[in-house]
Amino acid sequence: MTTSTEPYILNIGPQHPSTHGVFRLRVVMDGEKIKDLDMIVGYLHRSMEKLAEERTFTQNIPFTDRADYLAAMTGNLGLAIAVERLAGVEVPERAEYLRVIFSELQRIASHAMANGTLISDAGAWQTPLLYMFREREKILDLFEMTCGARLTTNYMRIGGVAFDPPVEFWPALQELVDELPDRIDEYHELLVSNEVFLARTRGVGVISPEDAINASLTGPALRGSGIPWDLRKADPYSVYDRMEFDVVVGRSGDVYDRFMVRMSELYQSVKIIKQAMSQIPAGAHKTDIPLALRPDEGEIYSRIESPRGEIGFFLVSDGGPSPYRFHIRAPSLINLSLLHELGRDAALSDAIVTLGSLDIVVGEIDR
Amino acid sequence: MSENTRSATPMSRQIAEHHSLLDRTLALPRPILVMLSVLLVGFAMSQIAIGYLVISGQLDGKWYDIRDLGNAMISLDGVIQNSEMDSRIASTLAYLIPTLAGATGIVSIVGGWLLIGPWVERRLIAKFQIRQGPNRTGPFGLLQTLADALKLMQKEIIIPSGADRFLYFVPPVAVFIPAILGWAPIPWSPKMSYADLDVGVLFVIAISSLGVLAVFMAGWASNNHYSLLGAMRTIAMMISYEIPISVSLLAVVLLTGSTKLSEIVLWQSEHGVWLVMLIPFAALAFLFASTAEINRTPNDIGEAESEIVAGFYTEYSGMKAGLFMGVELANAILVGALMSTFFLGGYTMFGLETWIPGYLILATKIGLVYFLFVWIRATLPRFRLDQLMGFAWKFLIPVSIALMFLTAIESSILVRWDVPNFLSLGLIGLVNITSAAGLTFVWLRVLFRDTDLSTPPAPILTREMGGLQAAKVLRG
Numbered sequence: 001m002t003t004s005t006e007p008y009i010l011n012i013g014p015q016h017p018s019t020h021g022v023f024r025l026r027v028v029m030d031g032e033k034i035k036d037l038d039m040i041v042g043y044l045h046r047s048m049e050k051l052a053e054e055r056t057f058t059q060n061i062p063f064t065d066r067a068d069y070l071a072a073m074t075g076n077l078g079l080a081i082a083v084e085r086l087a088g089v090e091v092p093e094r095a096e097y098l099r100v101i102f103s104e105l106q107r108i109a110s111h112a113m114a115n116g117t118l119i120s121d122a123g124a125w126q127t128p129l130l131y132m133f134r135e136r137e138k139i140l141d142l143f144e145m146t147c148g149a150r151l152t153t154n155y156m157r158i159g160g161v162a163f164d165p166p167v168e169f170w171p172a173l174q175e176l177v178d179e180l181p182d183r184i185d186e187y188h189e190l191l192v193s194n195e196v197f198l199a200r201t202r203g204v205g206v207i208s209p210e211d212a213i214n215a216s217l218t219g220p221a222l223r224g225s226g227i228p229w230d231l232r233k234a235d236p237y238s239v240y241d242r243m244e245f246d247v248v249v250g251r252s253g254d255v256y257d258r259f260m261v262r263m264s265e266l267y268q269s270v271k272i273i274k275q276a277m278s279q280i281p282a283g284a285h286k287t288d289i290p291l292a293l294r295p296d297e298g299e300i301y302s303r304i305e306s307p308r309g310e311i312g313f314f315l316v317s318d319g320g321p322s323p324y325r326f327h328i329r330a331p332s333l334i335n336l337s338l339l340h341e342l343g344r345d346a347a348l349s350d351a352i353v354t355l356g357s358l359d360i361v362v363g364e365i366d367r
Numbered sequence: 368m369s370e371n372t373r374s375a376t377p378m379s380r381q382i383a384e385h386h387s388l389l390d391r392t393l394a395l396p397r398p399i400l401v402m403l404s405v406l407l408v409g410f411a412m413s414q415i416a417i418g419y420l421v422i423s424g425q426l427d428g429k430w431y432d433i434r435d436l437g438n439a440m441i442s443l444d445g446v447i448q449n450s451e452m453d454s455r456i457a458s459t460l461a462y463l464i465p466t467l468a469g470a471t472g473i474v475s476i477v478g479g480w481l482l483i484g485p486w487v488e489r490r491l492i493a494k495f496q497i498r499q500g501p502n503r504t505g506p507f508g509l510l511q512t513l514a515d516a517l518k519l520m521q522k523e524i525i526i527p528s529g530a531d532r533f534l535y536f537v538p539p540v541a542v543f544i545p546a547i548l549g550w551a552p553i554p555w556s557p558k559m560s561y562a563d564l565d566v567g568v569l570f571v572i573a574i575s576s577l578g579v580l581a582v583f584m585a586g587w588a589s590n591n592h593y594s595l596l597g598a599m600r601t602i603a604m605m606i607s608y609e610i611p612i613s614v615s616l617l618a619v620v621l622l623t624g625s626t627k628l629s630e631i632v633l634w635q636s637e638h639g640v641w642l643v644m645l646i647p648f649a650a651l652a653f654l655f656a657s658t659a660e661i662n663r664t665p666n667d668i669g670e671a672e673s674e675i676v677a678g679f680y681t682e683y684s685g686m687k688a689g690l691f692m693g694v695e696l697a698n699a700i701l702v703g704a705l706m707s708t709f710f711l712g713g714y715t716m717f718g719l720e721t722w723i724p725g726y727l728i729l730a731t732k733i734g735l736v737y738f739l740f741v742w743i744r745a746t747l748p749r750f751r752l753d754q755l756m757g758f759a760w761k762f763l764i765p766v767s768i769a770l771m772f773l774t775a776i777e778s779s780i781l782v783r784w785d786v787p788n789f790l791s792l793g794l795i796g797l798v799n800i801t802s803a804a805g806l807t808f809v810w811l812r813v814l815f816r817d818t819d820l821s822t823p824p825a826p827i828l829t830r831e832m833g834g835l836q837a838a839k840v841l842r843g
Contacts, residue, residue, distance in 0.1 A: 010592045018673040032596070032752055121673045123749025125664060130496040193822050196665055196748045202823065209838045226827075226838040234832040246828035249841055260826050348596075349751045352674050 007035050010348075014043045018121045018352050021362030025355075027348070034351055037343045039336060044366040052326035056292050057083045058158055060326065065152035067328055068364040070113055073106035073143075074306040076156035081237055082302035082313035083158045087295035090287055095160035096239045097280040101173075102143075102155060103238075103304075104269040104276070108180070109139045110307035111220075111262040111269075114359040118259055119191065121356035122200045128191060135183055138176050145169055158293060160286030170277075177273055184266045192260070201256040205342050205354030208253060215338045218331050219309025220261045221358055225253035231305035242279065243272045255357040262359075292321035299325075308332050308359055328367055332360040385499075421722060434724045437558025440465045469561040473550045477543075477697050484696040485512045488741055495745035515689070522685035527590055530682070534588035539683065539690040541581035546697040549574045553704050554629040556714055556725035567628035568616050571705060575612070575660060578698070579605045582669070582679050585691075589682035597678025600752055601662065601669030607759040608656040608666075614767040615649035615656075618774045619709050622646065624782070632713030638792055639717060643710040645796045646774055648803035650710040652767050654739075657706070659755065661698035664744040668752050703736035704729065711736075761814055766806055773802055 013024035022043035028036040048067060052060045057079075064075035077099055084091060113136060116129030140150040146165045147155040155162050191197060207217070212225040222229055230247040232240040248264040250257030295317040303312035309331030316325035335358050343351040386394075395403075426432040430442035447461045486501060486509055493500025501508035526535060552567035554560040564570050579602055586598020619642055620626050623634040635641055643650040659666035662678075670678030677683075680691040707713055711732050714725030750758070777795050827841055 008592055010596075016676060029592075032600075119748060123664065123667070123671060123673060124747065125492070125744055127492075127496050127745050130498060134497060194748070196750060198823070199754055200748055200751060209835055213835060226842060227834060228829045228832055228837050228841060229834070230832065233830065246830055247832070249827045249829055249838075251824065251827065251842065256823065257826065260823075264826050264828075347751060347753065349668075349671070349674050 005030050013040075018117075018356060019362075020117065020356070020360055023360070023362045023365065025343075025351075027343070027351075029348065032347050032349075034343050034346055034348060037340060037351070039339060041333070041336075041362070041365050044362050046367065048367045049326050049328065053323060056321045057087075057295075057323065058291075058293065060323070061156065061158075062152065062154050064328075065154055066363055067330065067367050068306060068308065068311065068332070068361050069151055070361050071106050071110040071307045072151060072153045073102045073155060074304060074311060076153065077103050077238075078302070078304045078306065078311045078313050080156040080158050081304060082300055082315050083293070083295070085302050086298065086300040086315055086317060087158070087289075087293055089159045089289055089293075091160055092284045092287060093239075093281050094164075094283040095285050097276045098161045098165070098285060099156060099238050100240065100243070100276045101273055101280075102146075102153075102161075104272045105139045105142060107269045107307045108266055109136045111266055112136045114220075114307070115187075115259055115262050118255075118353070118356040118359075119197065121352050122197060124197075128187070131187065131190075135176075135180065138172075142169060142172060142176070145172070157286055159289045160284070162286070164285040173273070173277065177270055177277070180270050181267060184263070184270075187263065192263070198256065200349075200353060201254065201259060201357075203252075203254050204350045205255045205346070205357060206253050207338060207342065211338065211341070212253065215334070217309065217335050217338065219305070219307065219335065219359075220258050220265070221309065221335045221338075223248060224250035224258035224261045224357075226250055231303060231310055235303065237304050239276075240272075243275050245272050255353055258357045258359075294319060294321050301329075303329070306331060308361065308364070309335060328364075330364040330367065332358075332362075332364040336360050336365065418722070434720075435556035435558050436726070437556060437560075440468065441558065473547060473561060476550070477547055480697060480700055481693045482512055482516075483509075484700070485515065485693075488696065491738070491741045492745045495742070516686070519686045519689040524687060525682075525684045527682045529590040531588040531590075534584045535682075538581040538585035538588070539680075539687040541584065542578060542691065542694045543697070544581075545574045545577040546694050546701055548577075549701045550704065552628045553708055553729075554632055554713060555729055556720075557629070559726065560629055563627060563629050566626050568620055568626040568631075571628075572609070572613055572616065576605065576609055578660070585683070586679040589679075591682045593675045593677070593681040594679050596675050597669050597671075597681065600671075600675075601679060603752070604659050604666065604669065604755060604759075607756055608659040608763075611652045611656040611759060611763040611767050612660065614764065614771055615646075615653040616709065618646050618649040618767075618771045621771070621774050621778045622781075624778070628708055628713075632708060632715060635712045636715035636717075636720075639789070640792050640796075641710060641712045645792065646710075646770070646799055648770050648799070648807075649767065649774075650706075652763050653710065654706060654736075656759070656763065657702040658740065658743070659759075661702055662695060663699065663740055665747040665749050666755055667749055668755060671749060699737055699740050700733050703733035703740075706736045707732035762810060766803075766810055769806060770799070770803055773799065 007028050007030045010027045010029050011024065012027055013019040014022040019025065024040040024043065026038040026040055027034050046066070048063045052063055061076055061079055064079045065072040068075045080099075083089070112132035113129075116132035119128040120126050143153055143155075144150050146169055147153050147163055149155075207215075207221070207225045209225045209227055212222050212227060217225070218229070226249055228247055228249045231237070232243075232245075233247055245268045248261045248268065250261050297317060297319045299314070299316040301312055301314045303310050305311075310329065311331055312329030314325070314327040314329065315323050318324040339351075339355060339358065342354050346354065392403075393400075420426050421434075426434070428438060430439045432438045443464060444461050447457050447464070450457065452460070489511070490500040490508070501511035504510040504514050526532065549571060551562040552560065552564045552570055554563060582601045582605075583598050586594045586596075586601075589595075619631060622642065622645060623631045625631060625634070631642075655666075658664070662669045668674075670680070675681070677688070680688055683691060707729055713732075714720060714729040716723070716728045720728055777798070781791065781795075829841055831837060833840075
């Protein structure tokens with residue numbers, strides 16, 4: 001007996017619990033299997049890159065908060081470094097260390113969020129997510145203490161950082177750094193050997209190293225596939241070349257490896273913060289720059305390692321106070337491009353988990 | 368830490384300022400504490416008095432013996448029969464009154480649970496998730512469910528275009544039929560059972576498969592692909608998991624020699640043993656298969672939120688969606704009751720039922736099983752559809768059937784030699800536990816012979832950057 005099946009179209013999103021924002025997947029399904037899928041983006045488009053051409057360089061920093069809204073600090077830092085390189089602005093030593101501390105704190109917060117939502121996508125009814133939030137809350141408290149905002153921090157400035165942290169900041173940071181490794185151990189115990197979680201993630205959404213490079217993946221998605229590539233080591237910016245840390249690399253490139261890379265990077269971030277805390281010198285936190293900074297005519301592409309991968313800023317200056325062209329290389333958008341291949345012929349549940357493991361932020365994809 | 372660094376979030380402040388119920392009680396003013404202790408002493412005295420009444424046997428069989436509400440019904444029956452009414456009216460009344468009283472009782476158990484259950488579940492899950500849960504509406508947030516229900520009732524019912532209107536309206540009500548009917552044969556006390564059917568086990572199996580119909584209707588009538596997917600998943604799963612449920616109940620019937628639920632409970636109390644100790648695999652299979660039957664994590668793929676939004680009830684809005692959510696809770700305690708009756712000794716508790724009303728013991732057991740469900744829901748991710756199906760067909764069904772044959776041999780020995788004593792039952796328990804563990808081990812080895820089941824190795828740490836070449840070097 002033969003059964004004939006008829007493919008049908010399923011719209012996942014733009015409002016769906018696991019598309020991580022307003023992002024739409026148009027899936028052609030055959031039963032539970034995905035035959036083909038289209039990714040439709042643009043629901044969160046705010047025309048950032050065009051608007052940026054009308055504003056000064058400093059005024060553009062808040063845009064980077066709202067692009068990758070789960071990692072505002074690294075977005076800020078990326079733009080600040082790009083403009084500094086373009087205009088040749090010197091940054092005080094203390095500011096560099098503060099930048100490292102805050103971007104690593106942001107990395108912990110972002111990875112916690114990414115891994116928590118990944119397990120929620122696998123069906124764990126939010127318990128791991130809320131456990132992860134426990135640490136994220138404390139980090140966001142530190143952000144609030146320093147710059148008054150929790151998500152859209154707008155903290156990094158061209159030539160330094162906006163504020164020196166208050167005196168209460170340092171003991172609170174010390175307390176957090178001391179307890180973090182224990183907390184991460186706790187997650188390892190709870191999650192890493194969970195049979196259901198292993199069954200759902202191992203061997204699912206495998207990206208081969210060749211595919212990862214061809215699709216120009218970056219960040220944990222690339223390192224999960226086994227490629228040792230981290231801009232903090234490969235193309236050091238700020239004072240990362242003075243820090244001792246390891247780059248975490250996965251073995252087989254499946255969802256579980258990407259999860260584990262993020263999980264282990266938490267330890268490395270704690271390590272970096274500890275070193276930066278012990279090395280940080282006293283001094284100014286910011287150089288004075290003219291209110292309307294006018295870099296010389298020219299262009300620059302500058303990149304840093306955001307929690308999601310290589311966030312790059314391409315700036316063209318015509319000598320005026322605002323950029324002639326402002327472009328963000330968004331890691332989420334480029335990491336997402338492989339979902340088309342990964343999702344095809346996968347079960348719907350697997351595609352959802354794979355999407356979760358790529359850790360997209362729709363604000364960054366649409367900009 | 369100074370005042371400025373106090374955590375800024377309301378949640379962490381709440382956690383920091385939270386005091387337990389005991390702390391708050393001890394902090395009450397002295398007169399109230401004295402009054403409370405007087406009340407406590409009075410309560411203890413009354414308990415002693417009741418204890419005396421129970422020991423002296425003055426209560427047994429009286430209508431005011433609240434250990435078994437069946438006594439009241441029987442004496443009411445006697446009053447009606449002995450009255451000077453027309454015999455036809457008397458017999459009608461004698462039939463109608465207990466029927467209506469029992470039905471009211473069952474419906475109020477389910478209805479009351481729908482009022483309090485969501486609050487219990489949300490609070491419990493909140494505790495698992497290190498947060499507070501609903502605590503704002505009314506004392507301890509107890510009125511939250513009422514507020515939610517009122518809100519849901521005010522909402523507009525949206526009927527999707529292209530929906531089959533009749534089939535669309537039936538399921539939210541129809542899903543409650545099995546959730547209420549299933550309570551009928553459950554004995555709450557020796558004389559307290561709504562319909563102590565001789566074929567109770569068969570009735571339970573038949574009723575539990577009714578729920579599929581409503582789910583199928585909901586999924587089909589909604590004219591939505593998510594609903595259809597959810598319905599198909601649920602149906603496939605329910606049909607698969609009916610079999611392990613039936614097989615494990617067969618093992619129960621084989622040992623106890625009866626399909627009557629009250630006799631299954633009596634058998635356990637007479638032999639001083641719970642069936643979960645004799646046939647643990649059947650009990651676990653029943654528990655796991657039940658989570659699949661009633662759509663709870665880790666088997667809630669029919670309404671997998673992260674995948675198919677709300678599964679078969681995606682298109683339902685307002686109170687209709689609320690009813691679907693409510694029936695899940697109602698089913699959870701029904702399964703708790705069945706689990707307690709079949710495997711955990713029902714209303715008996717090794718003689719404690721002489722002192723404490725049997726229905727309270729059963730309710731406690733239901734609560735414990737329900738707590739287990741909540742625990743699982745708060746802890747585990749969900750399986751994939753093919754993994755669930757594979758688990759049922761490749762593992763649960765063959766192993767249950769093999770162990771059922773073992774149980775059949777044991778029960779025939781028990782009956783033939785007439786030695787159901789402590790020693791032989793202990794031996795059976797030991798044999799069953801070891802054979803279940805051994806069979807599980809061997810069968811899983813056979814099933815997963817090609818799969819790597821070890822915990823995966825930790826990721827590699829490196830300081831050398833590079834591309835494909837470096838990746839090859841790293842992997843060795």
